[in-house]
Amino acid sequence: MKRRDFLKLGALAAASAQAKQFDAAAQAIFDEQMGLCANKFGAFYVKTIGGRVVGTEPFEGDAMPTVLNNALSDHIQNETRVKYPYVRKSFLADPSNPKPQLRGKEPFVRVSWDEAIKLSAKILKENFDKYGSEAIYGQLYQWGSLGKVGHSQRTAKRMLNALGGYVSELGGYSYGAATAFLPHVTGS
Structure with missing residues (x-):
């Protein structure tokens, strides 16, 4: 291969790479979208760029919007998910x-x-x-799901009820522990 042909090929490859970078940047800029969504905290807008959630904005009709929806993109795209x-x-x-x-x-x-x-x-x-259903313990740790879309505990219990029932807890582990030790701390 001649030196001149090699330089032409190199210039062509560099131009092609720059064009691809420009295309990716243009797509990111022009592929920005907003969509109306809702979860248990109410309605809000979700902002995406290139199909990735990048943020949320309050719904204008919500008199008291929550900041909890700001964590939505972290929940959806977290590297530990x-x-x-x-x-x-x-x-x-x-x-x-x-x-x-x-x-x-x-x-x-x-x-x-x-x-x-x-x-x-x-x-x-x-x-x-x-x-039998008496061998199915229907407890699902729920605290970690607060602030996220859906209510996994309620959904799982509905499914188990449809299948024939399950063993449930009375109160919860925190409340159950409190009922056992509080009489010794505060009296009856």
Whole structure:
């Protein structure tokens, strides 16, 4: 290859790379969108650029908008968020032999959402059929879900009720602990 051809090729490659960077920047600038959304705290606008949530703005009709929705983009795009369902390798190979001794010692295998739902439904049905609803403890730790979209505890309990019921708690762990020790601290 001649030196002149090499320089032409290099210039062409550099121009192409700059054009791609310009295209990406233009897409980011012109792909900004706002959409009206709602969660348990009320209505708000979500701002996206290139399909990524970058912020929220209060809905003009909300007299007392909350700042809790400002954390929405962190919840959706946090690097610690589990984006796909995973199953322990040996459990996936043979769910009837779960090998609890391998928990924490073997890798997880990514599965499709459909496969994860089918596997979960199968195991839940097997436990209902084998042990009855009195063996299903329907507690789901809820505190971490406050401020996020949806109410996972209520949703899970509705599903368990539809399947035949479950064992519930009275109060909660904080209230239950308080009822046990407060009489010794404050008297009866």
